[in-house]
Amino acid sequence: MITVLRKHRQRLLALFAAVALTITAAGTATGQAKPAGVGPGLYTTVGIAGSVYRSDYGKLTFFAPTIYIDANIHRYVGIEAEARFLRYGGKNGVTQDTYLIGPKYSFKPEGWVPYVKMPVGLGRMKFPYDLATGNYFVLAPGGGLEYWTHNDNIHIRVVDVEYQMWPQFTFGTLHPYGVSAGVSFRIW
Numbered sequence: 001m002i003t004v005l006r007k008h009r010q011r012l013l014a015l016f017a018a019v020a021l022t023i024t025a026a027g028t029a030t031g032q033a034k035p036a037g038v039g040p041g042l043y044t045t046v047g048i049a050g051s052v053y054r055s056d057y058g059k060l061t062f063f064a065p066t067i068y069i070d071a072n073i074h075r076y077v078g079i080e081a082e083a084r085f086l087r088y089g090g091k092n093g094v095t096q097d098t099y100l101i102g103p104k105y106s107f108k109p110e111g112w113v114p115y116v117k118m119p120v121g122l123g124r125m126k127f128p129y130d131l132a133t134g135n136y137f138v139l140a141p142g143g144g145l146e147y148w149t150h151n152d153n154i155h156i157r158v159v160d161v162e163y164q165m166w167p168q169f170t171f172g173t174l175h176p177y178g179v180s181a182g183v184s185f186r187i188w
Contacts, residue, residue, distance in 0.1 A: 042071075042073055056175050056176065064087060077105055079103060094127065095125070096123065096176060098122070112145060139165045139167070144159050157180065
């Protein structure tokens, strides 16, 4: 059983990497130059954030590192993949990790940039005292505010808010929610 779960985690991480690589590589396939009046097209940023989440399960508050990749097709539209490791603050060995991917829409092209997102993916719950581990489907609508620096290579994630839904959770729907803040760097 543990081997099967490890294979799923590796496949999901491979999916995140494949999507980001595909979108990034698509930019080299164009044959024409952009018109002078159009801003940057495709770009990718990689970031790290700190997160605080509250879970229904045991009324626990978790502290977690989060990594994320934004692959943007256009300045306003992109795909975000994130991995959040909710492992600190739980009791009796309880953890909740999420591996999510989905569309992201930014409302402005520069400066203070509000955005919304709708990632979906896998939630992995480790139950108390190592009694069991479960994998669940997760929906996580959210939004936030970033500040894009003047050189556009650094994006400061001032706040990111998510309300997660785990509809197939063993003991009824789980609704963790939380906030994150971090920084990302443009790699393409």
